[in-house]
Amino acid sequence: KAVATTSWGIAASLGLADGENISFKTQLALVKSLTEHLHIPLSVDIESGYSNDPQQISQNVLALARLRVVGINIEDSDKDTNALRSIEQQCTIISEIKKVLNENGFGRLFINARTDTYFLSESPFQATLERAKA
Structure with a gap:
């Protein structure tokens, strides 16, 4: 059981459109406030990670x-x-996240690797299958 944030909801609460229109610093401050006040686990929508660099993400x-x-x-x-990011780029990002989490004792953090194929692909079904397998 956990509460999950929505990037759209967080952006809208600040009068902004969804799509990483807030800084990660702002996102972090909001999450800090939530974790200080919630007494159940929290999962966070980080959009695309607030970067394209796997190490930064x-x-x-x-x-x-x-x-x-x-x-x-x-x-x-x-x-x-x-x-869409290339499959290779997205797999590199997820692998880097897992590596860093494992190295720092957070290996159990759940990663929902979402695909936006139905928003951004001409043949979404096949693209979704290919990305899910990767």
Whole structure:
């Protein structure tokens, strides 16, 4: 059992549109406030990770784990290009997140690797299957 945030809800609460229109620093402060007031586990929607750099994304997730977050939802789209990341790039990102979490004692953090194929692909069914297998 856990409470999950929604990126749209958090952005809207600040009068902004969804799509990483808040900084990760702002996201972290909001999550810190939630974890200080909730008495059940929290999972956080981190959109696309607030970066395209796997090391930076993994450090962002580590910062959330240190706030006692138990899960994340991460998209496979690039906010700069509004296109899907390559499968290889997304797998590298997820692998780097897992590596950093394991090295720091947070290996049990749940990663919901979301795909945005139905928003951004011309043949979403096949793309979804291919990404899920990867």
